Amino acid sequence: MKYILVTEIAEHIGEEIILKGWVRNIRHSGKLLFIIFRDGTGDVQCVAFQPELGEEKFDQAKHLTLESSVIITGLVRPHPKLEGQFEVAVTDLSIIQIAEDYPIGKKEHGADFLLSHRHLWIRSSKQWAILRIRHTVYYAICDFLHQNHFTRFDSPILTPNACEGTTTLFELQYFDEGKAYLSQSGQLYLETGIMSLGRVYDFGPVFRAERSKTRKHLTEFWMMDAEAAFIEHNENIQLQEELIRYVIQTVLKERDNELTILERDKEALKAADAPFGRMSHYEAVEYLRSKGSDITHQSDLGAQDEVLLTENSPVPIFVERWPKEIKAFYMKRDPENPDLVLGSDLIAPEGFGEIIGGSQREDDYELLLQRMKDEKMPIEDYRWFLDLRKYGTVPHSGFGIGLERLVSWISGVHHIRETIPFPRMIYRIYP
Structure with a gap:
């Protein structure tokens, strides 16, 4: 397995790779967990399936918050809906830190608030x-x-x-x-x-x-x-x-x-x-x-x-x-x-x-x-x-x-x- 950057992901289709970065967004649906992952070079969707990741790791992943820092291991594959894009099927996940409630959310924030943050x-x-x-x-x-x-x-x-x-x-x-x-x-x-x-x-x-x-x-x-x-x-x-x-x-x-x-x-x-x-x-x-x-x-x-x-x-x-x-x-x-x-x-x-x-x-x-x-x-x-x-x-x-x-x-x-x-x-x- 090789540690790569998101910008290099197209070069590793079908390979198991390691990503290191942060959680931009997360949502889960039953036994599926979708993590929008970023590392500074780009974003990629990482998909965790409970039977493949394991119940313990999957439960840990469900507790991830916005801007939590993680290391993700997974298999690179073409995105099922977006041509020319890719996603990662998660096989392992290590949490570096669970971030506190992130002050910048999807709601509208004023300019002064954003500049102060x-x-x-x-x-x-x-x-x-x-x-x-x-x-x-x-x-x-x-x-x-x-x-x-x-x-x-x-x-x-x-x-x-x-x-x-x-x-x-x-x-x-x-x-x-x-x-x-x-x-x-x-x-x-x-x-x-x-x-x-x-x-x-x-x-x-x-x-x-x-x-x-x-x-x-x-x-x-x-x-x-x-x-x-x-x-x-x-x-x-x-x-x-x-x-x-x-x-x-x-x-x-x-x-x-x-x-x-x-x-x-x-x-x-x-x-x-x-x-x-x-x-x-x-x-x-x-x-x-x-x-x-x-x-x-x-x-x-x-x-x-x-x-x-x-x-x-x-x-x-x-x-x-x-x-x-x-x-x-x-x-x-x-x-x-x-x-x-x-x-x-x-x-x-x-x-x-x-x-x-x-x-x-x-x-x-x-x-x-x-x-x-x-x-x-x-x-x-x-x-x-x-x-x-x-x-x-x-x-x-x-x-x-x-x-x-x-x-x-x-x-x-x-x-x-x-x-x-x-x-x-x-x-x-x-x-």
């Missing part, structure tokens, strides 16, 4: 499915970047200054060195990496101290930032599209079962794997105003604007060439219109909003220095960043993807708080 809620089938998709999205991003010659280049979480101002950063005292901040982006540090490695990315937690309480905001989330030398605006956009389409393809291929559990519209995902839309900020504003929005040509897109923009589009839409006043100091000006920057945001369809922000970066030392002075930035704190434009500057671009935002759209989950194991929000830091 997040350490248990993640065991539910839908939360399991979301976290499995998160895992696949993460690795698909890394795999795509690896295939495209990007090197992982980890940036620090503790920083002496901010990427886009300190008003939304968590501040702390760093020994005797003065103030430090939890990073909101690794972008500036990544730009140093391209001068050594050409194409780089980081992937890790970042922090925003905004007091935002929406379904799309977390105070701690995971971000992938990428930077590439000799990549300019249009190629930067093309790279982002190829990456997102690769993620969609990978999830559809590897997480079909999880998407089914979440009742995700797979056809909508398949439809999104097509050439993305593209419009300028000016065109987007004109379109939104025709739809009744009061957005102006000097405004960022609000949440409802993002919904309106993509409501009739099956694919994400790039909004590019933004007014310089509403974008960051490091974005390169559009040579055709210096009032605009060569930046883009990618807006996901189905109301999920922005999932990528990117731009070509300013590579001219004097222009960047003047811009920083205009914004009254502490120049000495950024000397190292300016040095990049003094010693071998080149055209370069980059973009950032919020992992949870992307997972939310791919999995069809309405609240971003369900796409990370332990969400941190302005009113929650437990558990």
Whole structure:
């Protein structure tokens, strides 16, 4: 007999195997006992028949509760009703622990209750499915970047200054060195990496101290930032599209079962794997105003604007060439219109909003220095960043993807708080 994982079960039809895990559900009918068993890789039905298992073991099994931990020995056979699925005829069962009354049942629970029991809620089938998709999205991003010659280049979480101002950063005292901040982006540090490695990315937690309480905001989330030398605006956009389409393809291929559990519209995902839309900020504003929005040509897109923009589009839409006043100091000006920057945001369809922000970066030392002075930035704190434009500057671009935002759209989950194991929000830091 061999100890296997549920995900390997199709390879062992007709064999007696050992499973180790937990009871998701249990019901009995006379001399039959049906255990829905899970081990983290999947679920399988295990069927105990009293004459085969023995009266003593069968009686023990009848006392199992939700989330009890068990070791099951049994024979793998095709499921009698579900084509392509399997079940296990139980020949032996050992109980590791009988769980106490599980606080999360089939009844409806409020969001606060579930979040306070997040350490248990993640065991539910839908939360399991979301976290499995998160895992696949993460690795698909890394795999795509690896295939495209990007090197992982980890940036620090503790920083002496901010990427886009300190008003939304968590501040702390760093020994005797003065103030430090939890990073909101690794972008500036990544730009140093391209001068050594050409194409780089980081992937890790970042922090925003905004007091935002929406379904799309977390105070701690995971971000992938990428930077590439000799990549300019249009190629930067093309790279982002190829990456997102690769993620969609990978999830559809590897997480079909999880998407089914979440009742995700797979056809909508398949439809999104097509050439993305593209419009300028000016065109987007004109379109939104025709739809009744009061957005102006000097405004960022609000949440409802993002919904309106993509409501009739099956694919994400790039909004590019933004007014310089509403974008960051490091974005390169559009040579055709210096009032605009060569930046883009990618807006996901189905109301999920922005999932990528990117731009070509300013590579001219004097222009960047003047811009920083205009914004009254502490120049000495950024000397190292300016040095990049003094010693071998080149055209370069980059973009950032919020992992949870992307997972939310791919999995069809309405609240971003369900796409990370332990969400941190302005009113929650437990558990």
